[in-house]
Amino acid sequence: MIDKSSPLPIYYQLEEQIKKQIESGELQPGDMLPSEREYAELINISRMTVRQAMNNLVDDGYLYRQKGRGTFVAEKKVEQELGSLTSFTEDMKARGLVPSSKLLSFEIVPAPEKIANQLQIKEYAPVYEIKRIRLADQVPMALEIVYASANLIKGLTEEKVNHSLYQYIEEQLHLKIGHAAQSVEASIASETEGEHLNIRKGSPILLLQRNTYLEDGTPLEFVKSSYRADRYTFTIHIKRQ
The missing domain is CATH 1.10.10.10 (Winged helix-like DNA-binding domain superfamily/Winged helix DNA-binding domain)
Structure with missing residues (x-):
């Protein structure tokens, strides 16, 4: 009124x-x-x-x-807390949304120099290259590319990737995920990103890069993601030291 x-x-x-x-x-x-x-x-x-x-x-x-x-x-934005290390699947389930993935490609490739440096392995060593669209309630949220050492994560298959990668790593391989370093920056969608995320080329997106490590400091994965800025927001709680 x-x-x-x-x-x-x-x-x-x-x-x-x-x-x-x-x-x-x-x-x-x-x-x-x-x-x-x-x-x-x-x-x-x-x-x-x-x-x-x-x-x-x-x-x-x-x-x-x-x-x-x-x-x-507009659709409500999904919030993710940057201070906690959880998978996309865990995040969506915690918010009452149904997570799913559309796998674009899954292959083992020789690691280029940049990826080898990120994973601290030898150049041309075998790595998984996983490209997929992450969805919540069937709505595209992010375009994601994951690189991980094939010598570290053994037995990974398309079927396992389509569920929760972290769950497979911790429950099947018994590897303990420790921490991650992540950066976020604003950008605009390329033609490819727009096509996969159902947004127009030039729409605002959030670019994330994450290096994830096991408890002993071994690099686990290097991830590059493009998130829809109209559907996703990142929050962080800051404590004064």
């Missing part, structure tokens, strides 16, 4: 009202909102005020626009 006598700006009140409708489930992902003109006439405010509220909600990821169609409720 908009209170024109309130000291809070009307555009802010409208934003909060729409947010509450989204968070309560009254407005569902994919629902189309009334037009700026309809909102303005319904509440008896200016279209400029409505536009400011809508723009802010689009910028904050609550809404998205489709040219010539209108404004719609």
